[in-house]
Amino acid sequence: MKITKLALLASAAALLSSPALAQKSKDTLRIAVNNPFxxxxxxxxxxxxxxxxxxxxxxxxxxxxxxxxxxxxxLAKAWRRVAPDTLEFxxxxxxxxxxxxxxxxxxxxxxxxxxxxxxxxxxFKRRYSWVKRVEKLGKFKVRIVSKKVNxxxxxxMAYRIVMxxxxxxxxLDKVSDYGRLSPVGTGSYKVLQVDKNKGTIVERYAGYxxxxxxxRAGIKRIHAIxxxxxxxxxxxxxxxxxxxxxxxxPDTAKNLKTNPALRVTAVPAPSIFYxxxxxxxxxxxxxxxxxxxxxxxxxxxxxxxxxxxxxxGGEVATKLEALxxxxxxxxxxxxxxxxEYDLEGAKKLMIEAGYPNGFDLDYLVYTPMxxxxxxxxxxxxxxxxxxxITPATIGLYRRKQGQGKLQAWSILFPTGSHPDAASILGVxxxxxGNQYYGDPLLRQGIRDAAAEFTVAKRxxxxxxxxxxxxEMHYVFPIxxxxxxxxxxxxxxxxxxxxxxxxxxxGNFEWN
Numbered sequence: 001m002k003i004t005k006l007a008l009l010a011s012a013a014a015l016l017s018s019p020a021l022a023q024k025s026k027d028t029l030r031i032a033v034n035n036p037f038x039x040x041x042x043x044x045x046x047x048x049x050x051x052x053x054x055x056x057x058x059x060x061x062x063x064x065x066x067x068x069x070x071x072x073x074x075l076a077k078a079w080r081r082v083a084p085d086t087l088e089f090x091x092x093x094x095x096x097x098x099x100x101x102x103x104x105x106x107x108x109x110x111x112x113x114x115x116x117x118x119x120x121x122x123x124f125k126r127r128y129s130w131v132k133r134v135e136k137l138g139k140f141k142v143r144i145v146s147k148k149v150n151x152x153x154x155x156x157m158a159y160r161i162v163m164x165x166x167x168x169x170x171x172l173d174k175v176s177d178y179g180r181l182s183p184v185g186t187g188s189y190k191v192l193q194v195d196k197n198k199g200t201i202v203e204r205y206a207g208y209x210x211x212x213x214x215x216r217a218g219i220k221r222i223h224a225i226x227x228x229x230x231x232x233x234x235x236x237x238x239x240x241x242x243x244x245x246x247x248x249x250p251d252t253a254k255n256l257k258t259n260p261a262l263r264v265t266a267v268p269a270p271s272i273f274y275x276x277x278x279x280x281x282x283x284x285x286x287x288x289x290x291x292x293x294x295x296x297x298x299x300x301x302x303x304x305x306x307x308x309x310x311x312x313g314g315e316v317a318t319k320l321e322a323l324x325x326x327x328x329x330x331x332x333x334x335x336x337x338x339x340e341y342d343l344e345g346a347k348k349l350m351i352e353a354g355y356p357n358g359f360d361l362d363y364l365v366y367t368p369m370x371x372x373x374x375x376x377x378x379x380x381x382x383x384x385x386x387x388x389i390t391p392a393t394i395g396l397y398r399r400k401q402g403q404g405k406l407q408a409w410s411i412l413f414p415t416g417s418h419p420d421a422a423s424i425l426g427v428x429x430x431x432x433g434n435q436y437y438g439d440p441l442l443r444q445g446i447r448d449a450a451a452e453f454t455v456a457k458r459x460x461x462x463x464x465x466x467x468x469x470x471e472m473h474y475v476f477p478i479x480x481x482x483x484x485x486x487x488x489x490x491x492x493x494x495x496x497x498x499x500x501x502x503x504x505x506g507n508f509e510w511n
Contacts, residue, residue, distance in 0.1 A: 023243065024490045024510050027220035030242045031505075032227040033200075042162055043115055043122055044176050051417075052246070053202060053224060056217070056506045058162035058185035059210055061089050061108070064155065066328060066419060066500040071154055074210050075103060075163055075186060084149045084453075085132075087157070091140040096207055097165045098190035105136045110166035112144065114175055123394070126426070127160040149451045151458060152422045155330070159418040186210055188217040188506055199225040202505065214497045218509035237262065237486060244487040244508070247368060249312055256486045265493050266313030267483045269501035270328050270415045272320060273311075273369060275301070275376060275408060276428070276475040278436045283407045287359045294473035296349035297408075299342040300383045301376060303478050310375050313482030320477035322466045323424055328500045330420040331449070333459040334466035338477055346383045358384020364400060364409040367391045369481075373410050376478070404435060412481055419500075421462045422449065428475065429465065441468050 023030060035050060042054050061076035071079075076089040095103040114120060115128040122128065130150055135143040146153050165184045169175050172182065183191040187210075189202040201224075204217040225242060227233050233245045234252060238259060248256070253264045277297065281289040288294055307314045318325070324332035350356060361380070365373030370391050377387040387408065392400070400406050413424055428434070429442040442465055449461035469475055483503055485493060494507045 027510075028223055029219045029221070029244060029491065029505075029508055030223045030225060031244045031246070032233040032236065032242050033224045034228045035226065042179075044179065052503065053189075053200065053222070053505055054162075054179070054183075054185075055187075055502075056189045056215065056504045057183060057187045057191060057202060058164075059187050059215075060157060060159075060162050061091070062154065062158050063211070063214065063498055064158040064419070065214070065498050067498070069330070071158060072211065072214065072498075079154075081453075082143075084451075085146040087144050087153060088137070089142050089144070091142065092210070093140050095186055095209055097168075097184050097186055098205060098207075099165065099168065099184045101165050101167050101184075103163070103165075103186060104139050105142045107163050107166045108142045109134050109136050110169055111164045112161065114164075114169065115161065120176075123398070127156065130156065151450050151453050152418075152420045155418055155420045155422070188215040189222065192221075196226060199223055216494070216497070216506045218494060218506060222505045222508075234486075237488075240488075243491055244485055246483065246485055247312065248484040248486045249371060250310060250314065253312065253484060253486065261489055263487055263489050263491070265485045265487065266316050267485070267493065267501065267503055268313075268316045268318070269481060269483045270325050270419065271481045271501075272323060272413045272415060272424070272477055273372060273410060273479050273481050274320075274323065274413070274475050274477045275410045276406075276436070277473070278407050279472065279474055280436060280438045282404045282436055283362070285359075285361065285407045287353075287355055288361070288407065290353045291473055292349045292353040293355065295339060296346040296353070296383055297380060297385060298339050298473055298476040299346035299349070300385070301379045301476065301478065302341045302343075304341070306372065306375055306379075307479050310372050311479050311481065313484040314479075316482050318480040320479060322470060323428075323475060323477050324421050324466065325415065325480070328419055329415055331455050331459040331462050332421050332466075333463040334470065335463065336467040336470040338470055339473075343382060350383050355384065358386060361385050361387045362390065362407040363387040364390045364392045364397060364406060366397065366411045367393060369410060369412055376410065406436065410478075417502075421459070421466075422446070425462065425465055429469070437472075437474055439468065439472065439474075441465075 059074045062071050063074050065072050075092055075095055077092050078090040080088050082088050112131060112134040116131040130146055132145045132147040137143055164178055168182045168184050180194060188205055188208045190205040191202050193201040203221045236242045237245055256262050257264050277288045277294050279289055303319050307317050307319060311317045321337040322334040326332050373389055377389055380387050397411060415424055425446050430446045445461050445465040449458045452458040490511050492509050492511050493503060494509050496507050
């Protein structure tokens with residue numbers, strides 16, 4: 001969102017009269033968030049704002065060190081595979097929830113049974129429906145059985161399932177209120193307040209005991225203030241009303257960099273921005289069922305230009321060759337690369353396919369990425385493709401996907417939320433998204449990989465899938481989207497000890 005010179009001058013004048021920019025002396029970091037409930041559970045409100053907080057409030061049995069590429073203990077001290085479909089976990093006996101209740105097997109059983117219950121409606125139910133049953137083997141020992149052999153079950157435990165307090169769950173009339181009324185976890189931060197008007201406040205948990213090597217809490221108190229309007233966020237940052245804002249756009253970042261009291265930090269993140277196309281005419285647009293047209297659309301997009309001028313933090317962004325990152329995505333392997341920019345070649349393909357004058361295209365774009373989506377639409381107009389943009393939330397995207405009404409769409413996929421190649425491939429080519437491709441080679445490759453526990457062998461199966469996607473021009477990976485923060489000069493961002501790209505509240509420190 002553009003900031004006018006007048007607004008900049010007004011904000012700068014207010015800044016000069018502000019007594020302090022950051023609340024370093026109070027050891028409190030004030031951050032702006034779009035959603036008033038900036039912490040819940042990850043189950044009922046899996047949004048970006050909440051994720052930055054709840055991942056340091058709640059913990060799972062295990063986690064994954066993306067730097068060393070190994071699983072690490074959290075609430076479980078040991079684990080083993082006793083059968084291809086069965087995992088056993090030995091739990092720690094010295095963990096307490098933020099309310100003082102002791103953690104044990106009953107909490108694991110209650111949590112897993114809740115999220116896998118078919119009657120419990122969750123946005124991403126497939127993340128939990130793979131569990132067949134959970135068994136208590138002792139006070140500090142549990143067994144989790146999959147419905148079928150699942151080579152990424154450990155990854156699902158590390159990235160998808162965080163533990164709730166069974167005693168607190170039992171007291172609630174609606175368990176879905178857990179994160180709103182009683183957000184009790186075991187993480188390095190505990191929740192002091194969740195209020196849609198006053199904001200969410202979390203504080204360093206003095207009794208934290210799970211894995212101090214990995215989980216940090218650099219600043220004592222974090223105050224997340226609901227402020228959905230971006231102009232308001234920027235103005236408040238400049239006058240010292242808040243200390244940090246996230247997801248800053250390039251034009252805003254450029255202006256804020258001129259303020260000596262502020263800093264802009266871009267962090268490489270494993271999030272993929274792409275354009276996908278309905279290849280089987282499910283949505284009623286015959287043109288994009290022709291692979292020549294899909295290739296023309298891909299060739300018409302100048303990714304280098306988009307990254308340089310429009311991608312937030314473009315200086316640390318990655319132009320992608322496939323729907324995964326070879327450096328960080330587990331089992332990412334491909335030999336066929338996404339096509340390079342070739343406008344003349346794209347125009348020739350359109351003529352060859354019988355569309356010399358182009359055609360109309362409904363183009364759904366994830367709302368935070370609309371500016372970039374508009375630039376993609378501008379590129380497509382050069383070959384006669386008249387893309388009409390519909391901004392969409394994830395909820396709207398999911399509804400249209402299920403209804404078979406998507407023609408072209410661009411969504412931001414956070415591969416860091418589960419860095420195995422199974423994550424993105426399962427979502428788009430083995431679930432509801434597969435109706436737009438109908439390619440048996442995709443589903444077969446994914447099924448073969450699901451039964452293979454050796455990463456190298458699983459990668460061989462995934463190679464067939466990634467190569468097929470590029471060969472048939474189903475989905476065009478455009479760029480990674482870095483995380484860009486504008487913040488007080490008193491604040492610094494510290495690299496996460498587990499994640500290669502994500503930033504949680506524990507990664508903020510004072511200079």
